[in-house]
Amino acid sequence: MLVTVPLMAAVAVVNRPIVSLAADRYHEFTINRDSYKQKFGHWSLLRVPADFRVNAIHAAMLRTGKVLIIAGSGNNRDDFEAGTFRTVLWDPRTDEFTEVPTPTDLFCAGHTFLPDGNLLVAGGTKSYEVLxxxxxxxxxxxxxxxxxxxxxxxxxxxxxxxxxxxxxxxxxxxxxxxxxxxxxxxxxxxxxxxxxxxxxxxxxxxxxxxxxxxxxxxxxxxxxxxxxxxxxxxxEKITREKQEYGGDKTTYEFDPVAERYVRTGDMTEHRWYPTLATMPDGDVLAVSGLDEFGRMLPGVNERYQVDKKKWVPAPELKRVFPTYPALFLTEDEKLFFSGSNAGYGSDSEGRTPGLWDVAKNTFRTVPGLEDAAMTETSASVMLPPAQKQKVMILGGGAVGDSPVSTARTAIADLSEKQPRYRTGPDLPAPARYLNTVVLPDDTVFTSGGSSGYRGGPYRGRNRSDLLTAHFYDPAREEFREAAAPSVGRNYHAEALLLPDGRVVTMGSDPIYDSTGKNPGTFEQRIEIYSPPYLFQGDRPAIDGGPRAIERGRKAQFATPDGSRIRAARLVRPSAVTHGTDVDQRSVEVGVRRTPGGVSIAVPDSPGLVPAGWYMLFVVDGKGVPSKARWVRIV
Incomplete structure (x- = not known):
């Protein structure tokens, strides 16, 4: 026995690589089986040419079908000081990449879509922090x-x-x-x-x-x-204390057709980490952020007049928020602050969820949130369909670089007279930086995130990225497992819905490497997820029809699949950064069969359907969506 035990141990050591290789091959075999894809979906890595690998800080789904990926200086001081600012365009239909000249450092700017489909990009970085x-x-x-x-x-x-x-x-x-x-x-x-x-x-x-x-x-x-x-x-003082990032005040409209940034008027304030929120009249409100000296702006907000392409002060809308607050336009034309935010601000002031009536500048608290002190780096999403007026908050952590995080979710029904949060099902694990994507089948896809600050240490582990993905079903109020990604995503990561129904994920800026001792490296790989509905056989198709539809009107679209179509959704495209995406929403539109096609009816509510470009999906009885057709709601 004294000889046999070491011999058996030696055999086990020798065979370990073989066992591991066999396990890897079996895993590859399993995840590529049709039956697995039909239940869990499938991930694939996108081949990105070396010249176009950038630090994805911001991403937006343009009406041309291309994805705008903004790095700016990419959280890289050397690039900032060299004036090296980058933006690339990726075309999911051809997988081609192109470079876009980037005039200033749009790193940590704010953005939102305008009614004409241009992306308004405001603020960014004027100076880097100094420790x-x-x-x-x-x-x-x-x-x-x-x-x-x-x-x-x-x-x-x-x-x-x-x-x-x-x-x-x-x-x-x-x-x-x-x-x-x-x-x-x-x-x-x-x-x-x-x-x-x-x-x-x-x-x-x-x-x-x-x-x-x-x-x-x-x-x-x-x-x-x-x-x-x-x-x-x-x-006031002159010290050797840390100097925070300083905000810029330049703004642009990115023209998706010309594929270039078009300079517009400066903001009235410098802003770094601001949120841009669409208002009921189509103008845009800019809130929060750090000024050019790295100071929190004390509730000083401003309005972008879309017709004049001009920023003006909004002293009548004084409201304090932490940076990158999640603000959702509601059907009754208020802005709902879910509590989600990213990074900077008082540990108490401005963090209470509530409904902001921008017509009267009144704020009504929405109570009931469990783990209310852990909303930083949480995710928020308007659950589909948007008519339900339910907003969900998922995960988050304590203020700053705290290692504490939560698996809590909660849902606020904003259609109630006195809305309040009620606790939803827990996430499978405590999570910061979770990405949420609304799908055309009325589910929400969640992926990535980490339990620790920027993917760092958590409960004895050096890295805490969550290599998991799930679907949240609002009708059943439950999560179900999806195929697991191969790339971890935490700080500075994004995910968004593509017009073909897939989901793209990119970015991630871990604080440490796998040892937990050395600085992390920005993740430049891009991974694409194909949901189970893409493995259920033929998809319905939607062909000819109008490019513009007025709210409150009907429109006809040609399709050979009218008999199998059971629903239609208008999905507003994403413009996402730091887990903040206040643009995406899925609006239910009435649908009925007509000779040679279907007729859809768009709700007559600017708070529900803000003017702009949407992806129109039709969905069959099995929940399988068509490829999207771009339409403009006016």
């Missing part, structure tokens, strides 16, 4: 005041020096223009309101000596006479 360990010179935001109304705006060049009362000197990082003061007359009294502008300044001397932790006033070096009195700087 405390890398800061050698104290820095802070200097507010320059101009108390003179008589000599116009004044411009101060980069490197302008500000002198503290103790003689310490601080230099500006950029050119800055300070407007003149304004005079306001109230009866017999005239008041002067100083003009002001802000700029980063850095201490000329390194080390801790130049740190200032209290508000102070600073003289501008080189000024004399009245200028010296009227022009000065004020800083």
């Amino acid at each position: 405390e360990a890398d800061i050698t010179h104290a820095a802070g935001v200097m507010k320059i005041k101009n108390e003179s109304p008589d000599f116009g705006a004044r411009t101060f060049a980069k490197g302008t020096r500000f002198v503290a009362g103790n003689g310490r000197v601080y230099a500006s990082r950029a050119d800055v223009t300070v407007p003149a003061a304004t005079k306001m007359t109230h009866g017999a009294h005239t008041m002067v309101h100083a003009g002001e502008a802000e700029v980063w300044v850095d201490a000329v001397d390194s080390g801790d000596a130049p740190i200032v932790r209290e508000p102070a006033q600073y003289a501008i070096e080189g000024l004399t006479g009245n200028d010296k009195r009227n022009l000065y700087g004020i800083a």
Whole structure:
């Protein structure tokens, strides 16, 4: 026995690779069987040419059938400093990729579709974060005041020096223009309101000596006479604390036909991590984000006037949210904040779910959410069909880089007089960064995510990516298993529905590698999922018909499959980043058989069916959808 046991152990060690190879081959055999695909679906990796492998931060399904993949600088400081910003287009019909010139860093911008099918992209990155360990010179935001109304705006060049009362000197990082003061007359009294502008300044001397932790006033070096009195700087603090990412204010409309970014007016505020939400009148509301100095915007929101292609302040809509809040347009023309968000903001203020009446700027809390403190990096989706007005929140974690996450789901029925969350079925595992995709058969496909922060450590494991996928059935209120992906997805990952009924997944930005000790590498592989309905035999087809339909009207479409069609859905395409996708929704449209085709009826509700382009699917009695036909709802 003393000889036999080691011998058997040695045989087991030698055979382990053979056993593993056999298991892998059997797994491949299993997942490629027709019976398996018909029940669980099938994953495949997309061949992406080396020149087009990018860090997918944002993705949008365009009305031309192509997918817009925006990297910007891709969370890569070297690319940012080199001015290397990238966008690529992928055509799922041909698997061809093309490069799109990207004028500024759209990394962590906001986006939403406009009624004409253009994608509005706003904000992005003006500066990268600087960690405390890398800061050698104290820095802070200097507010320059101009108390003179008589000599116009004044411009101060980069490197302008500000002198503290103790003689310490601080230099500006950029050119800055300070407007003149304004005079306001109230009866017999005239008041002067100083003009002001802000700029980063850095201490000329390194080390801790130049740190200032209290508000102070600073003289501008080189000024004399009245200028010296009227022009000065004020800083709240100048420290060696971490400097957050700074937001940009440039905006574009991406034209899917011309396949280029078209410059529009600047936002009124710089924004990084903002949400853009469609309003009932078709304009767009921009909320939240970090300003150019990395500060949370304190409820200062703004509106994009679509007809004028212009941003204007919206002081009447003051509301605080954390970054990338999930805001859904409801049938009664309110915005529902589900509680989902991504990354920055107070750990308490602005995180309560509720209905925001943008006509009156009133906010009604929607209570009942279990694990209410764990909504960061959660997913939210308007369950199909949208007429049910049910929004589901899935998973999430505690604020910041906490390792705590939840498997909780909850559903709010917004059609109720006093809506509240009620707990739904748990996810199979606690999950952050889960991606949700509404399918034309009225199910929701969930994939990816991780239990730990950015795929990092969780309950003793170095990596916590969830190599699982599931379907949520709203009618039965239950999850069922789908085929498992081969690529893990966490932070900076996306998933969206393609017009042929498949789902594409991309991105992922893990904090560590598999050892848990070294920095992670951005995932550039793209994986495509084919749901079980694509393995159920012939699909219904939808052919000729109008390209535009008015809300409240009917339209006829040709199809040889009229007798088997049982439903039709208008699916608004996705524009997704950081798990936030407030565009996608599936609207039930009435359908009846006509000679040679079907007639569909579009609901007459702008809150339910926002103007824009949709994928029209017809679905047979087995839940098998057609390929989509693009139609514009006006």
